[in-house]
Amino acid sequence: MDREEFDSYFKLGVSVTLIVFGFEEGKLKIFTNKINRNPYKGAWSLPGRLIRSDEGLDEVAEELLMESIGNRDVYLEQLNAFGKVTRHPLGRVVDVTFYSLINIQEDVVSYRADKEIRWIESDRLPELAYDNNSMLDLALQRLRRRLINRPIGFKLLPKEFTLNDLQELYEQILNRSLDKRNFRKKVMKLDILTECGREDTESPGRKPMLYSFNPKRYSHYMEQGF
Amino acid sequence: MDREEFDSYFKLGVSVTLIVFGFEEGKLKIFTNKINRNPYKGAWSLPGRLIRSDEGLDEVAEELLMESIGNRDVYLEQLNAFGKVTRHPLGRVVDVTFYSLINIQEDVVSYRADKEIRWIESDRLPELAYDNNSMLDLALQRLRRRLINRPIGFKLLPKEFTLNDLQELYEQILNRSLDKRNFRKKVMKLDILTECGREDTESPGRKPMLYSFNPKRYSHYMEQGF
DNA sequence: TCAAAAGTGTTTCCCTTACACCCATGC
DNA sequence: GCATGGGTGTAAGGGAAACACTTTTGA
Numbered sequence: 374m375d376r377e378e379f380d381s382y383f384k385l386g387v388s389v390t391l392i393v394f395g396f397e398e399g400k401l402k403i404f405t406n407k408i409n410r411n412p413y414k415g416a417w418s419l420p421g422r423l424i425r426s427d428e429g430l431d432e433v434a435e436e437l438l439m440e441s442i443g444n445r446d447v448y449l450e451q452l453n454a455f456g457k458v459t460r461h462p463l464g465r466v467v468d469v470t471f472y473s474l475i476n477i478q479e480d481v482v483s484y485r486a487d488k489e490i491r492w493i494e495s496d497r498l499p500e501l502a503y504d505n506n507s508m509l510d511l512a513l514q515r516l517r518r519r520l521i522n523r524p525i526g527f528k529l530l531p532k533e534f535t536l537n538d539l540q541e542l543y544e545q546i547l548n549r550s551l552d553k554r555n556f557r558k559k560v561m562k563l564d565i566l567t568e569c570g571r572e573d574t575e576s577p578g579r580k581p582m583l584y585s586f587n588p589k590r591y592s593h594y595m596e597q598g599f
Numbered sequence: 600m601d602r603e604e605f606d607s608y609f610k611l612g613v614s615v616t617l618i619v620f621g622f623e624e625g626k627l628k629i630f631t632n633k634i635n636r637n638p639y640k641g642a643w644s645l646p647g648r649l650i651r652s653d654e655g656l657d658e659v660a661e662e663l664l665m666e667s668i669g670n671r672d673v674y675l676e677q678l679n680a681f682g683k684v685t686r687h688p689l690g691r692v693v694d695v696t697f698y699s700l701i702n703i704q705e706d707v708v709s710y711r712a713d714k715e716i717r718w719i720e721s722d723r724l725p726e727l728a729y730d731n732n733s734m735l736d737l738a739l740q741r742l743r744r745r746l747i748n749r750p751i752g753f754k755l756l757p758k759e760f761t762l763n764d765l766q767e768l769y770e771q772i773l774n775r776s777l778d779k780r781n782f783r784k785k786v787m788k789l790d791i792l793t794e795c796g797r798e799d800t801e802s803p804g805r806k807p808m809l810y811s812f813n814p815k816r817y818s819h820y821m822e823q824g825f
Numbered sequence: 826t827c828a829a830a831a832g833t834g835t836t837t838c839c840c841t842t843a844c845a846c847c848c849a850t851g852c
Numbered sequence: 853g854c855a856t857g858g859g860t861g862t863a864a865g866g867g868a869a870a871c872a873c874t875t876t877t878g879a
Contacts, residue, residue: 379689382612382649386605387682387693423608426691430682454680454695456613456656463605465652467613467693469680518824537831554833555869562867578830579876598744763858780860781842788840804857805849832875841866848859 386466389430390421390505391437392452392512395477396529400494401546402477403509404441407489408502412462417491418502419509423466434471441490443482448474448528452512460504468504472512474528517547522598524565527586533569535581536560563599565591612692615656616647616731617663618678618738621703621718622755627772628703628718629735630667634728635714638688643717644728645735649692660697667716669708674700674754678738686730694730698738700754743773748824750791753812759795761807762786789825791817 393404405417420441424433435445452470460466475481477492484490493499498509519525526542527534540556560566566584574580619630631643646667650659661671678696686692701707703718710716719725724735745751752768753760766782786792793813797806 379612379649382651383610383690384652385611385613385650386608387611387613423605424611425608426610427684429684430680430693451679453677454656456695458653458655463602464609467656467695469682469693469695535831552869552871553831554871557832559868574830575878576830577828577876577878579832581831761858778843779858780844783859785841800857801851802857803849803851803855805859807858826879828879829877830875831877833873835871837868837870839866839868842864844862846860848857850856850858852853852855 384465386423386461386464387430388421388423388461388466388468389433389437390419390468390470390503390508391434391441392419392470392472392509393438393441394472394474394495394512394516394529395481395492396542396545397477397492399541399545400496401529402492402494403498405491405493405501406441406485407491409488413502416502417493417499419505421468421503430469437471438473440485442475442480442484444475444480447480448525452508452515455504455508457504468508470508470512472515474516474525476529476531479531520546524563524591524594524599533572533583533585535572535583537581563590563594565589565594610691612649612687612690613656614647614649614687614692614694615659615663616645616694616696616729616734617660617667618645618696618698618735619664619667620698620700620721620738620742620755621707622768622771623703623718625767625771627721627755629721629724631717631719631727632667632711633715633717639728642728643719643725645731647694647729656695663697664699666711668701668706668710670701670706673706674751678734678741681730681734683730694734696734696738698741700742700751702755702757705757746772750789750817750820750825759798759809759811761798761809763807789816789820791815791820 395402395404404420406420408414408416408418420437422433422437424430434449438445438447438449449471452472455468455470458465460468495513498506500506520543526539529542530538536557539560540551540553544550565587567587569583569585571580572583621628621630630646632646634640634642634644646663648663650656660675664671664673664675675697678698681694681696684691686694721739724732726732746769752765755768756764762783765786766777766779770776791813792810795809795811798809800806
């Protein structure tokens, strides 16, 4: 293939879209912002943009993280490439989607000033721009599977959390209730939590033990699953 | 964003690469062909090509299947997008990789005439063109995980196969030996196989029972895993 | 002392694992 | 009748699921 023929193929756009999951007020939420230029002006969408030819995919995903929450030091994984010819109204754009798990309280450093942002509950999603909704469908499927197979739920919680917090997170995202005793047994057996004192709550009742995540045995589970 | 600015991003290439796995002579093999133009002229590579802006990703993957084995009616799944800036020597190309599982005896209809092709054993891979080797690393990881979690091994075998064939396939790909009785119990409990008579072998010894794959309960396992 | 939330053990069942011999067939 | 490969059962251990009460604390 000569240079000229090669160049003839270079008529496409590639974009990166980012799905940021957070967990707050007992609900799984998704970061969105309002689009302020056409197409889809005024619609809510996932953060995303076209990439320049000198930018790597992961690099752009991390930039989008910085723009969205001011922090790139969080869990980030490639989800899928979306390549339907008609998916972008202005031209042919192949999108590579990433998803990220963060704790809204602790991992959000700053929101971008130039856009209106909103955390939307995963079970009350409106119609979003482009094919964002099908990306989210897939991301939710993947998140549920990962949650079952890998110790990934911690990423959505603050550094210190109670086992009840963790269980609530699992129940909410998997959409079914879990037995408290069995849940605790299973989590404790993983041996990836460290006790760090009792929470000083205002509420009545016994004060719950706080745990923090201990990355010692963690990487093994992340690769193999359990 | 106006049209002009939008167009300024359209300087990238997108390619699709296809990894076709087959199983023959007790070995996992990968379809490759010899590149007959630059760059990488003379090197072995996975089938793949740049896409035009009017072609969908899945569509191109299926076309590559047709070109490679003359058959698109086989298992096909997206693997990953590879987007490092330097991965293609002639320019910026983002690659979306797919992998496919076929039976070499029954699913190969025809090979393309214009290229030299070769099935390479997965444990004797040479240096391939582009970043094909890292694609294969990832594909192998994924195949092993899928093999454990979903009843996918059948795709690599002929329509009728023996349980010993199936076990050999698992042992070879997972690279460990399995207990014959336990393996058979587990497979039979899935209840996705139908007996279809004994094989008429030439060899001494009892004639093995042939099974065929029964897709009744199959789709459930494919979504959920087991 | 009561209300509210945290925390804790046991039994049952089934799946997993380990393990060794008999069966059918061709020569 | 023997060599070759196909095929089978059982016991023990470990993880999963079901299930209800006690403990701590603040008001």
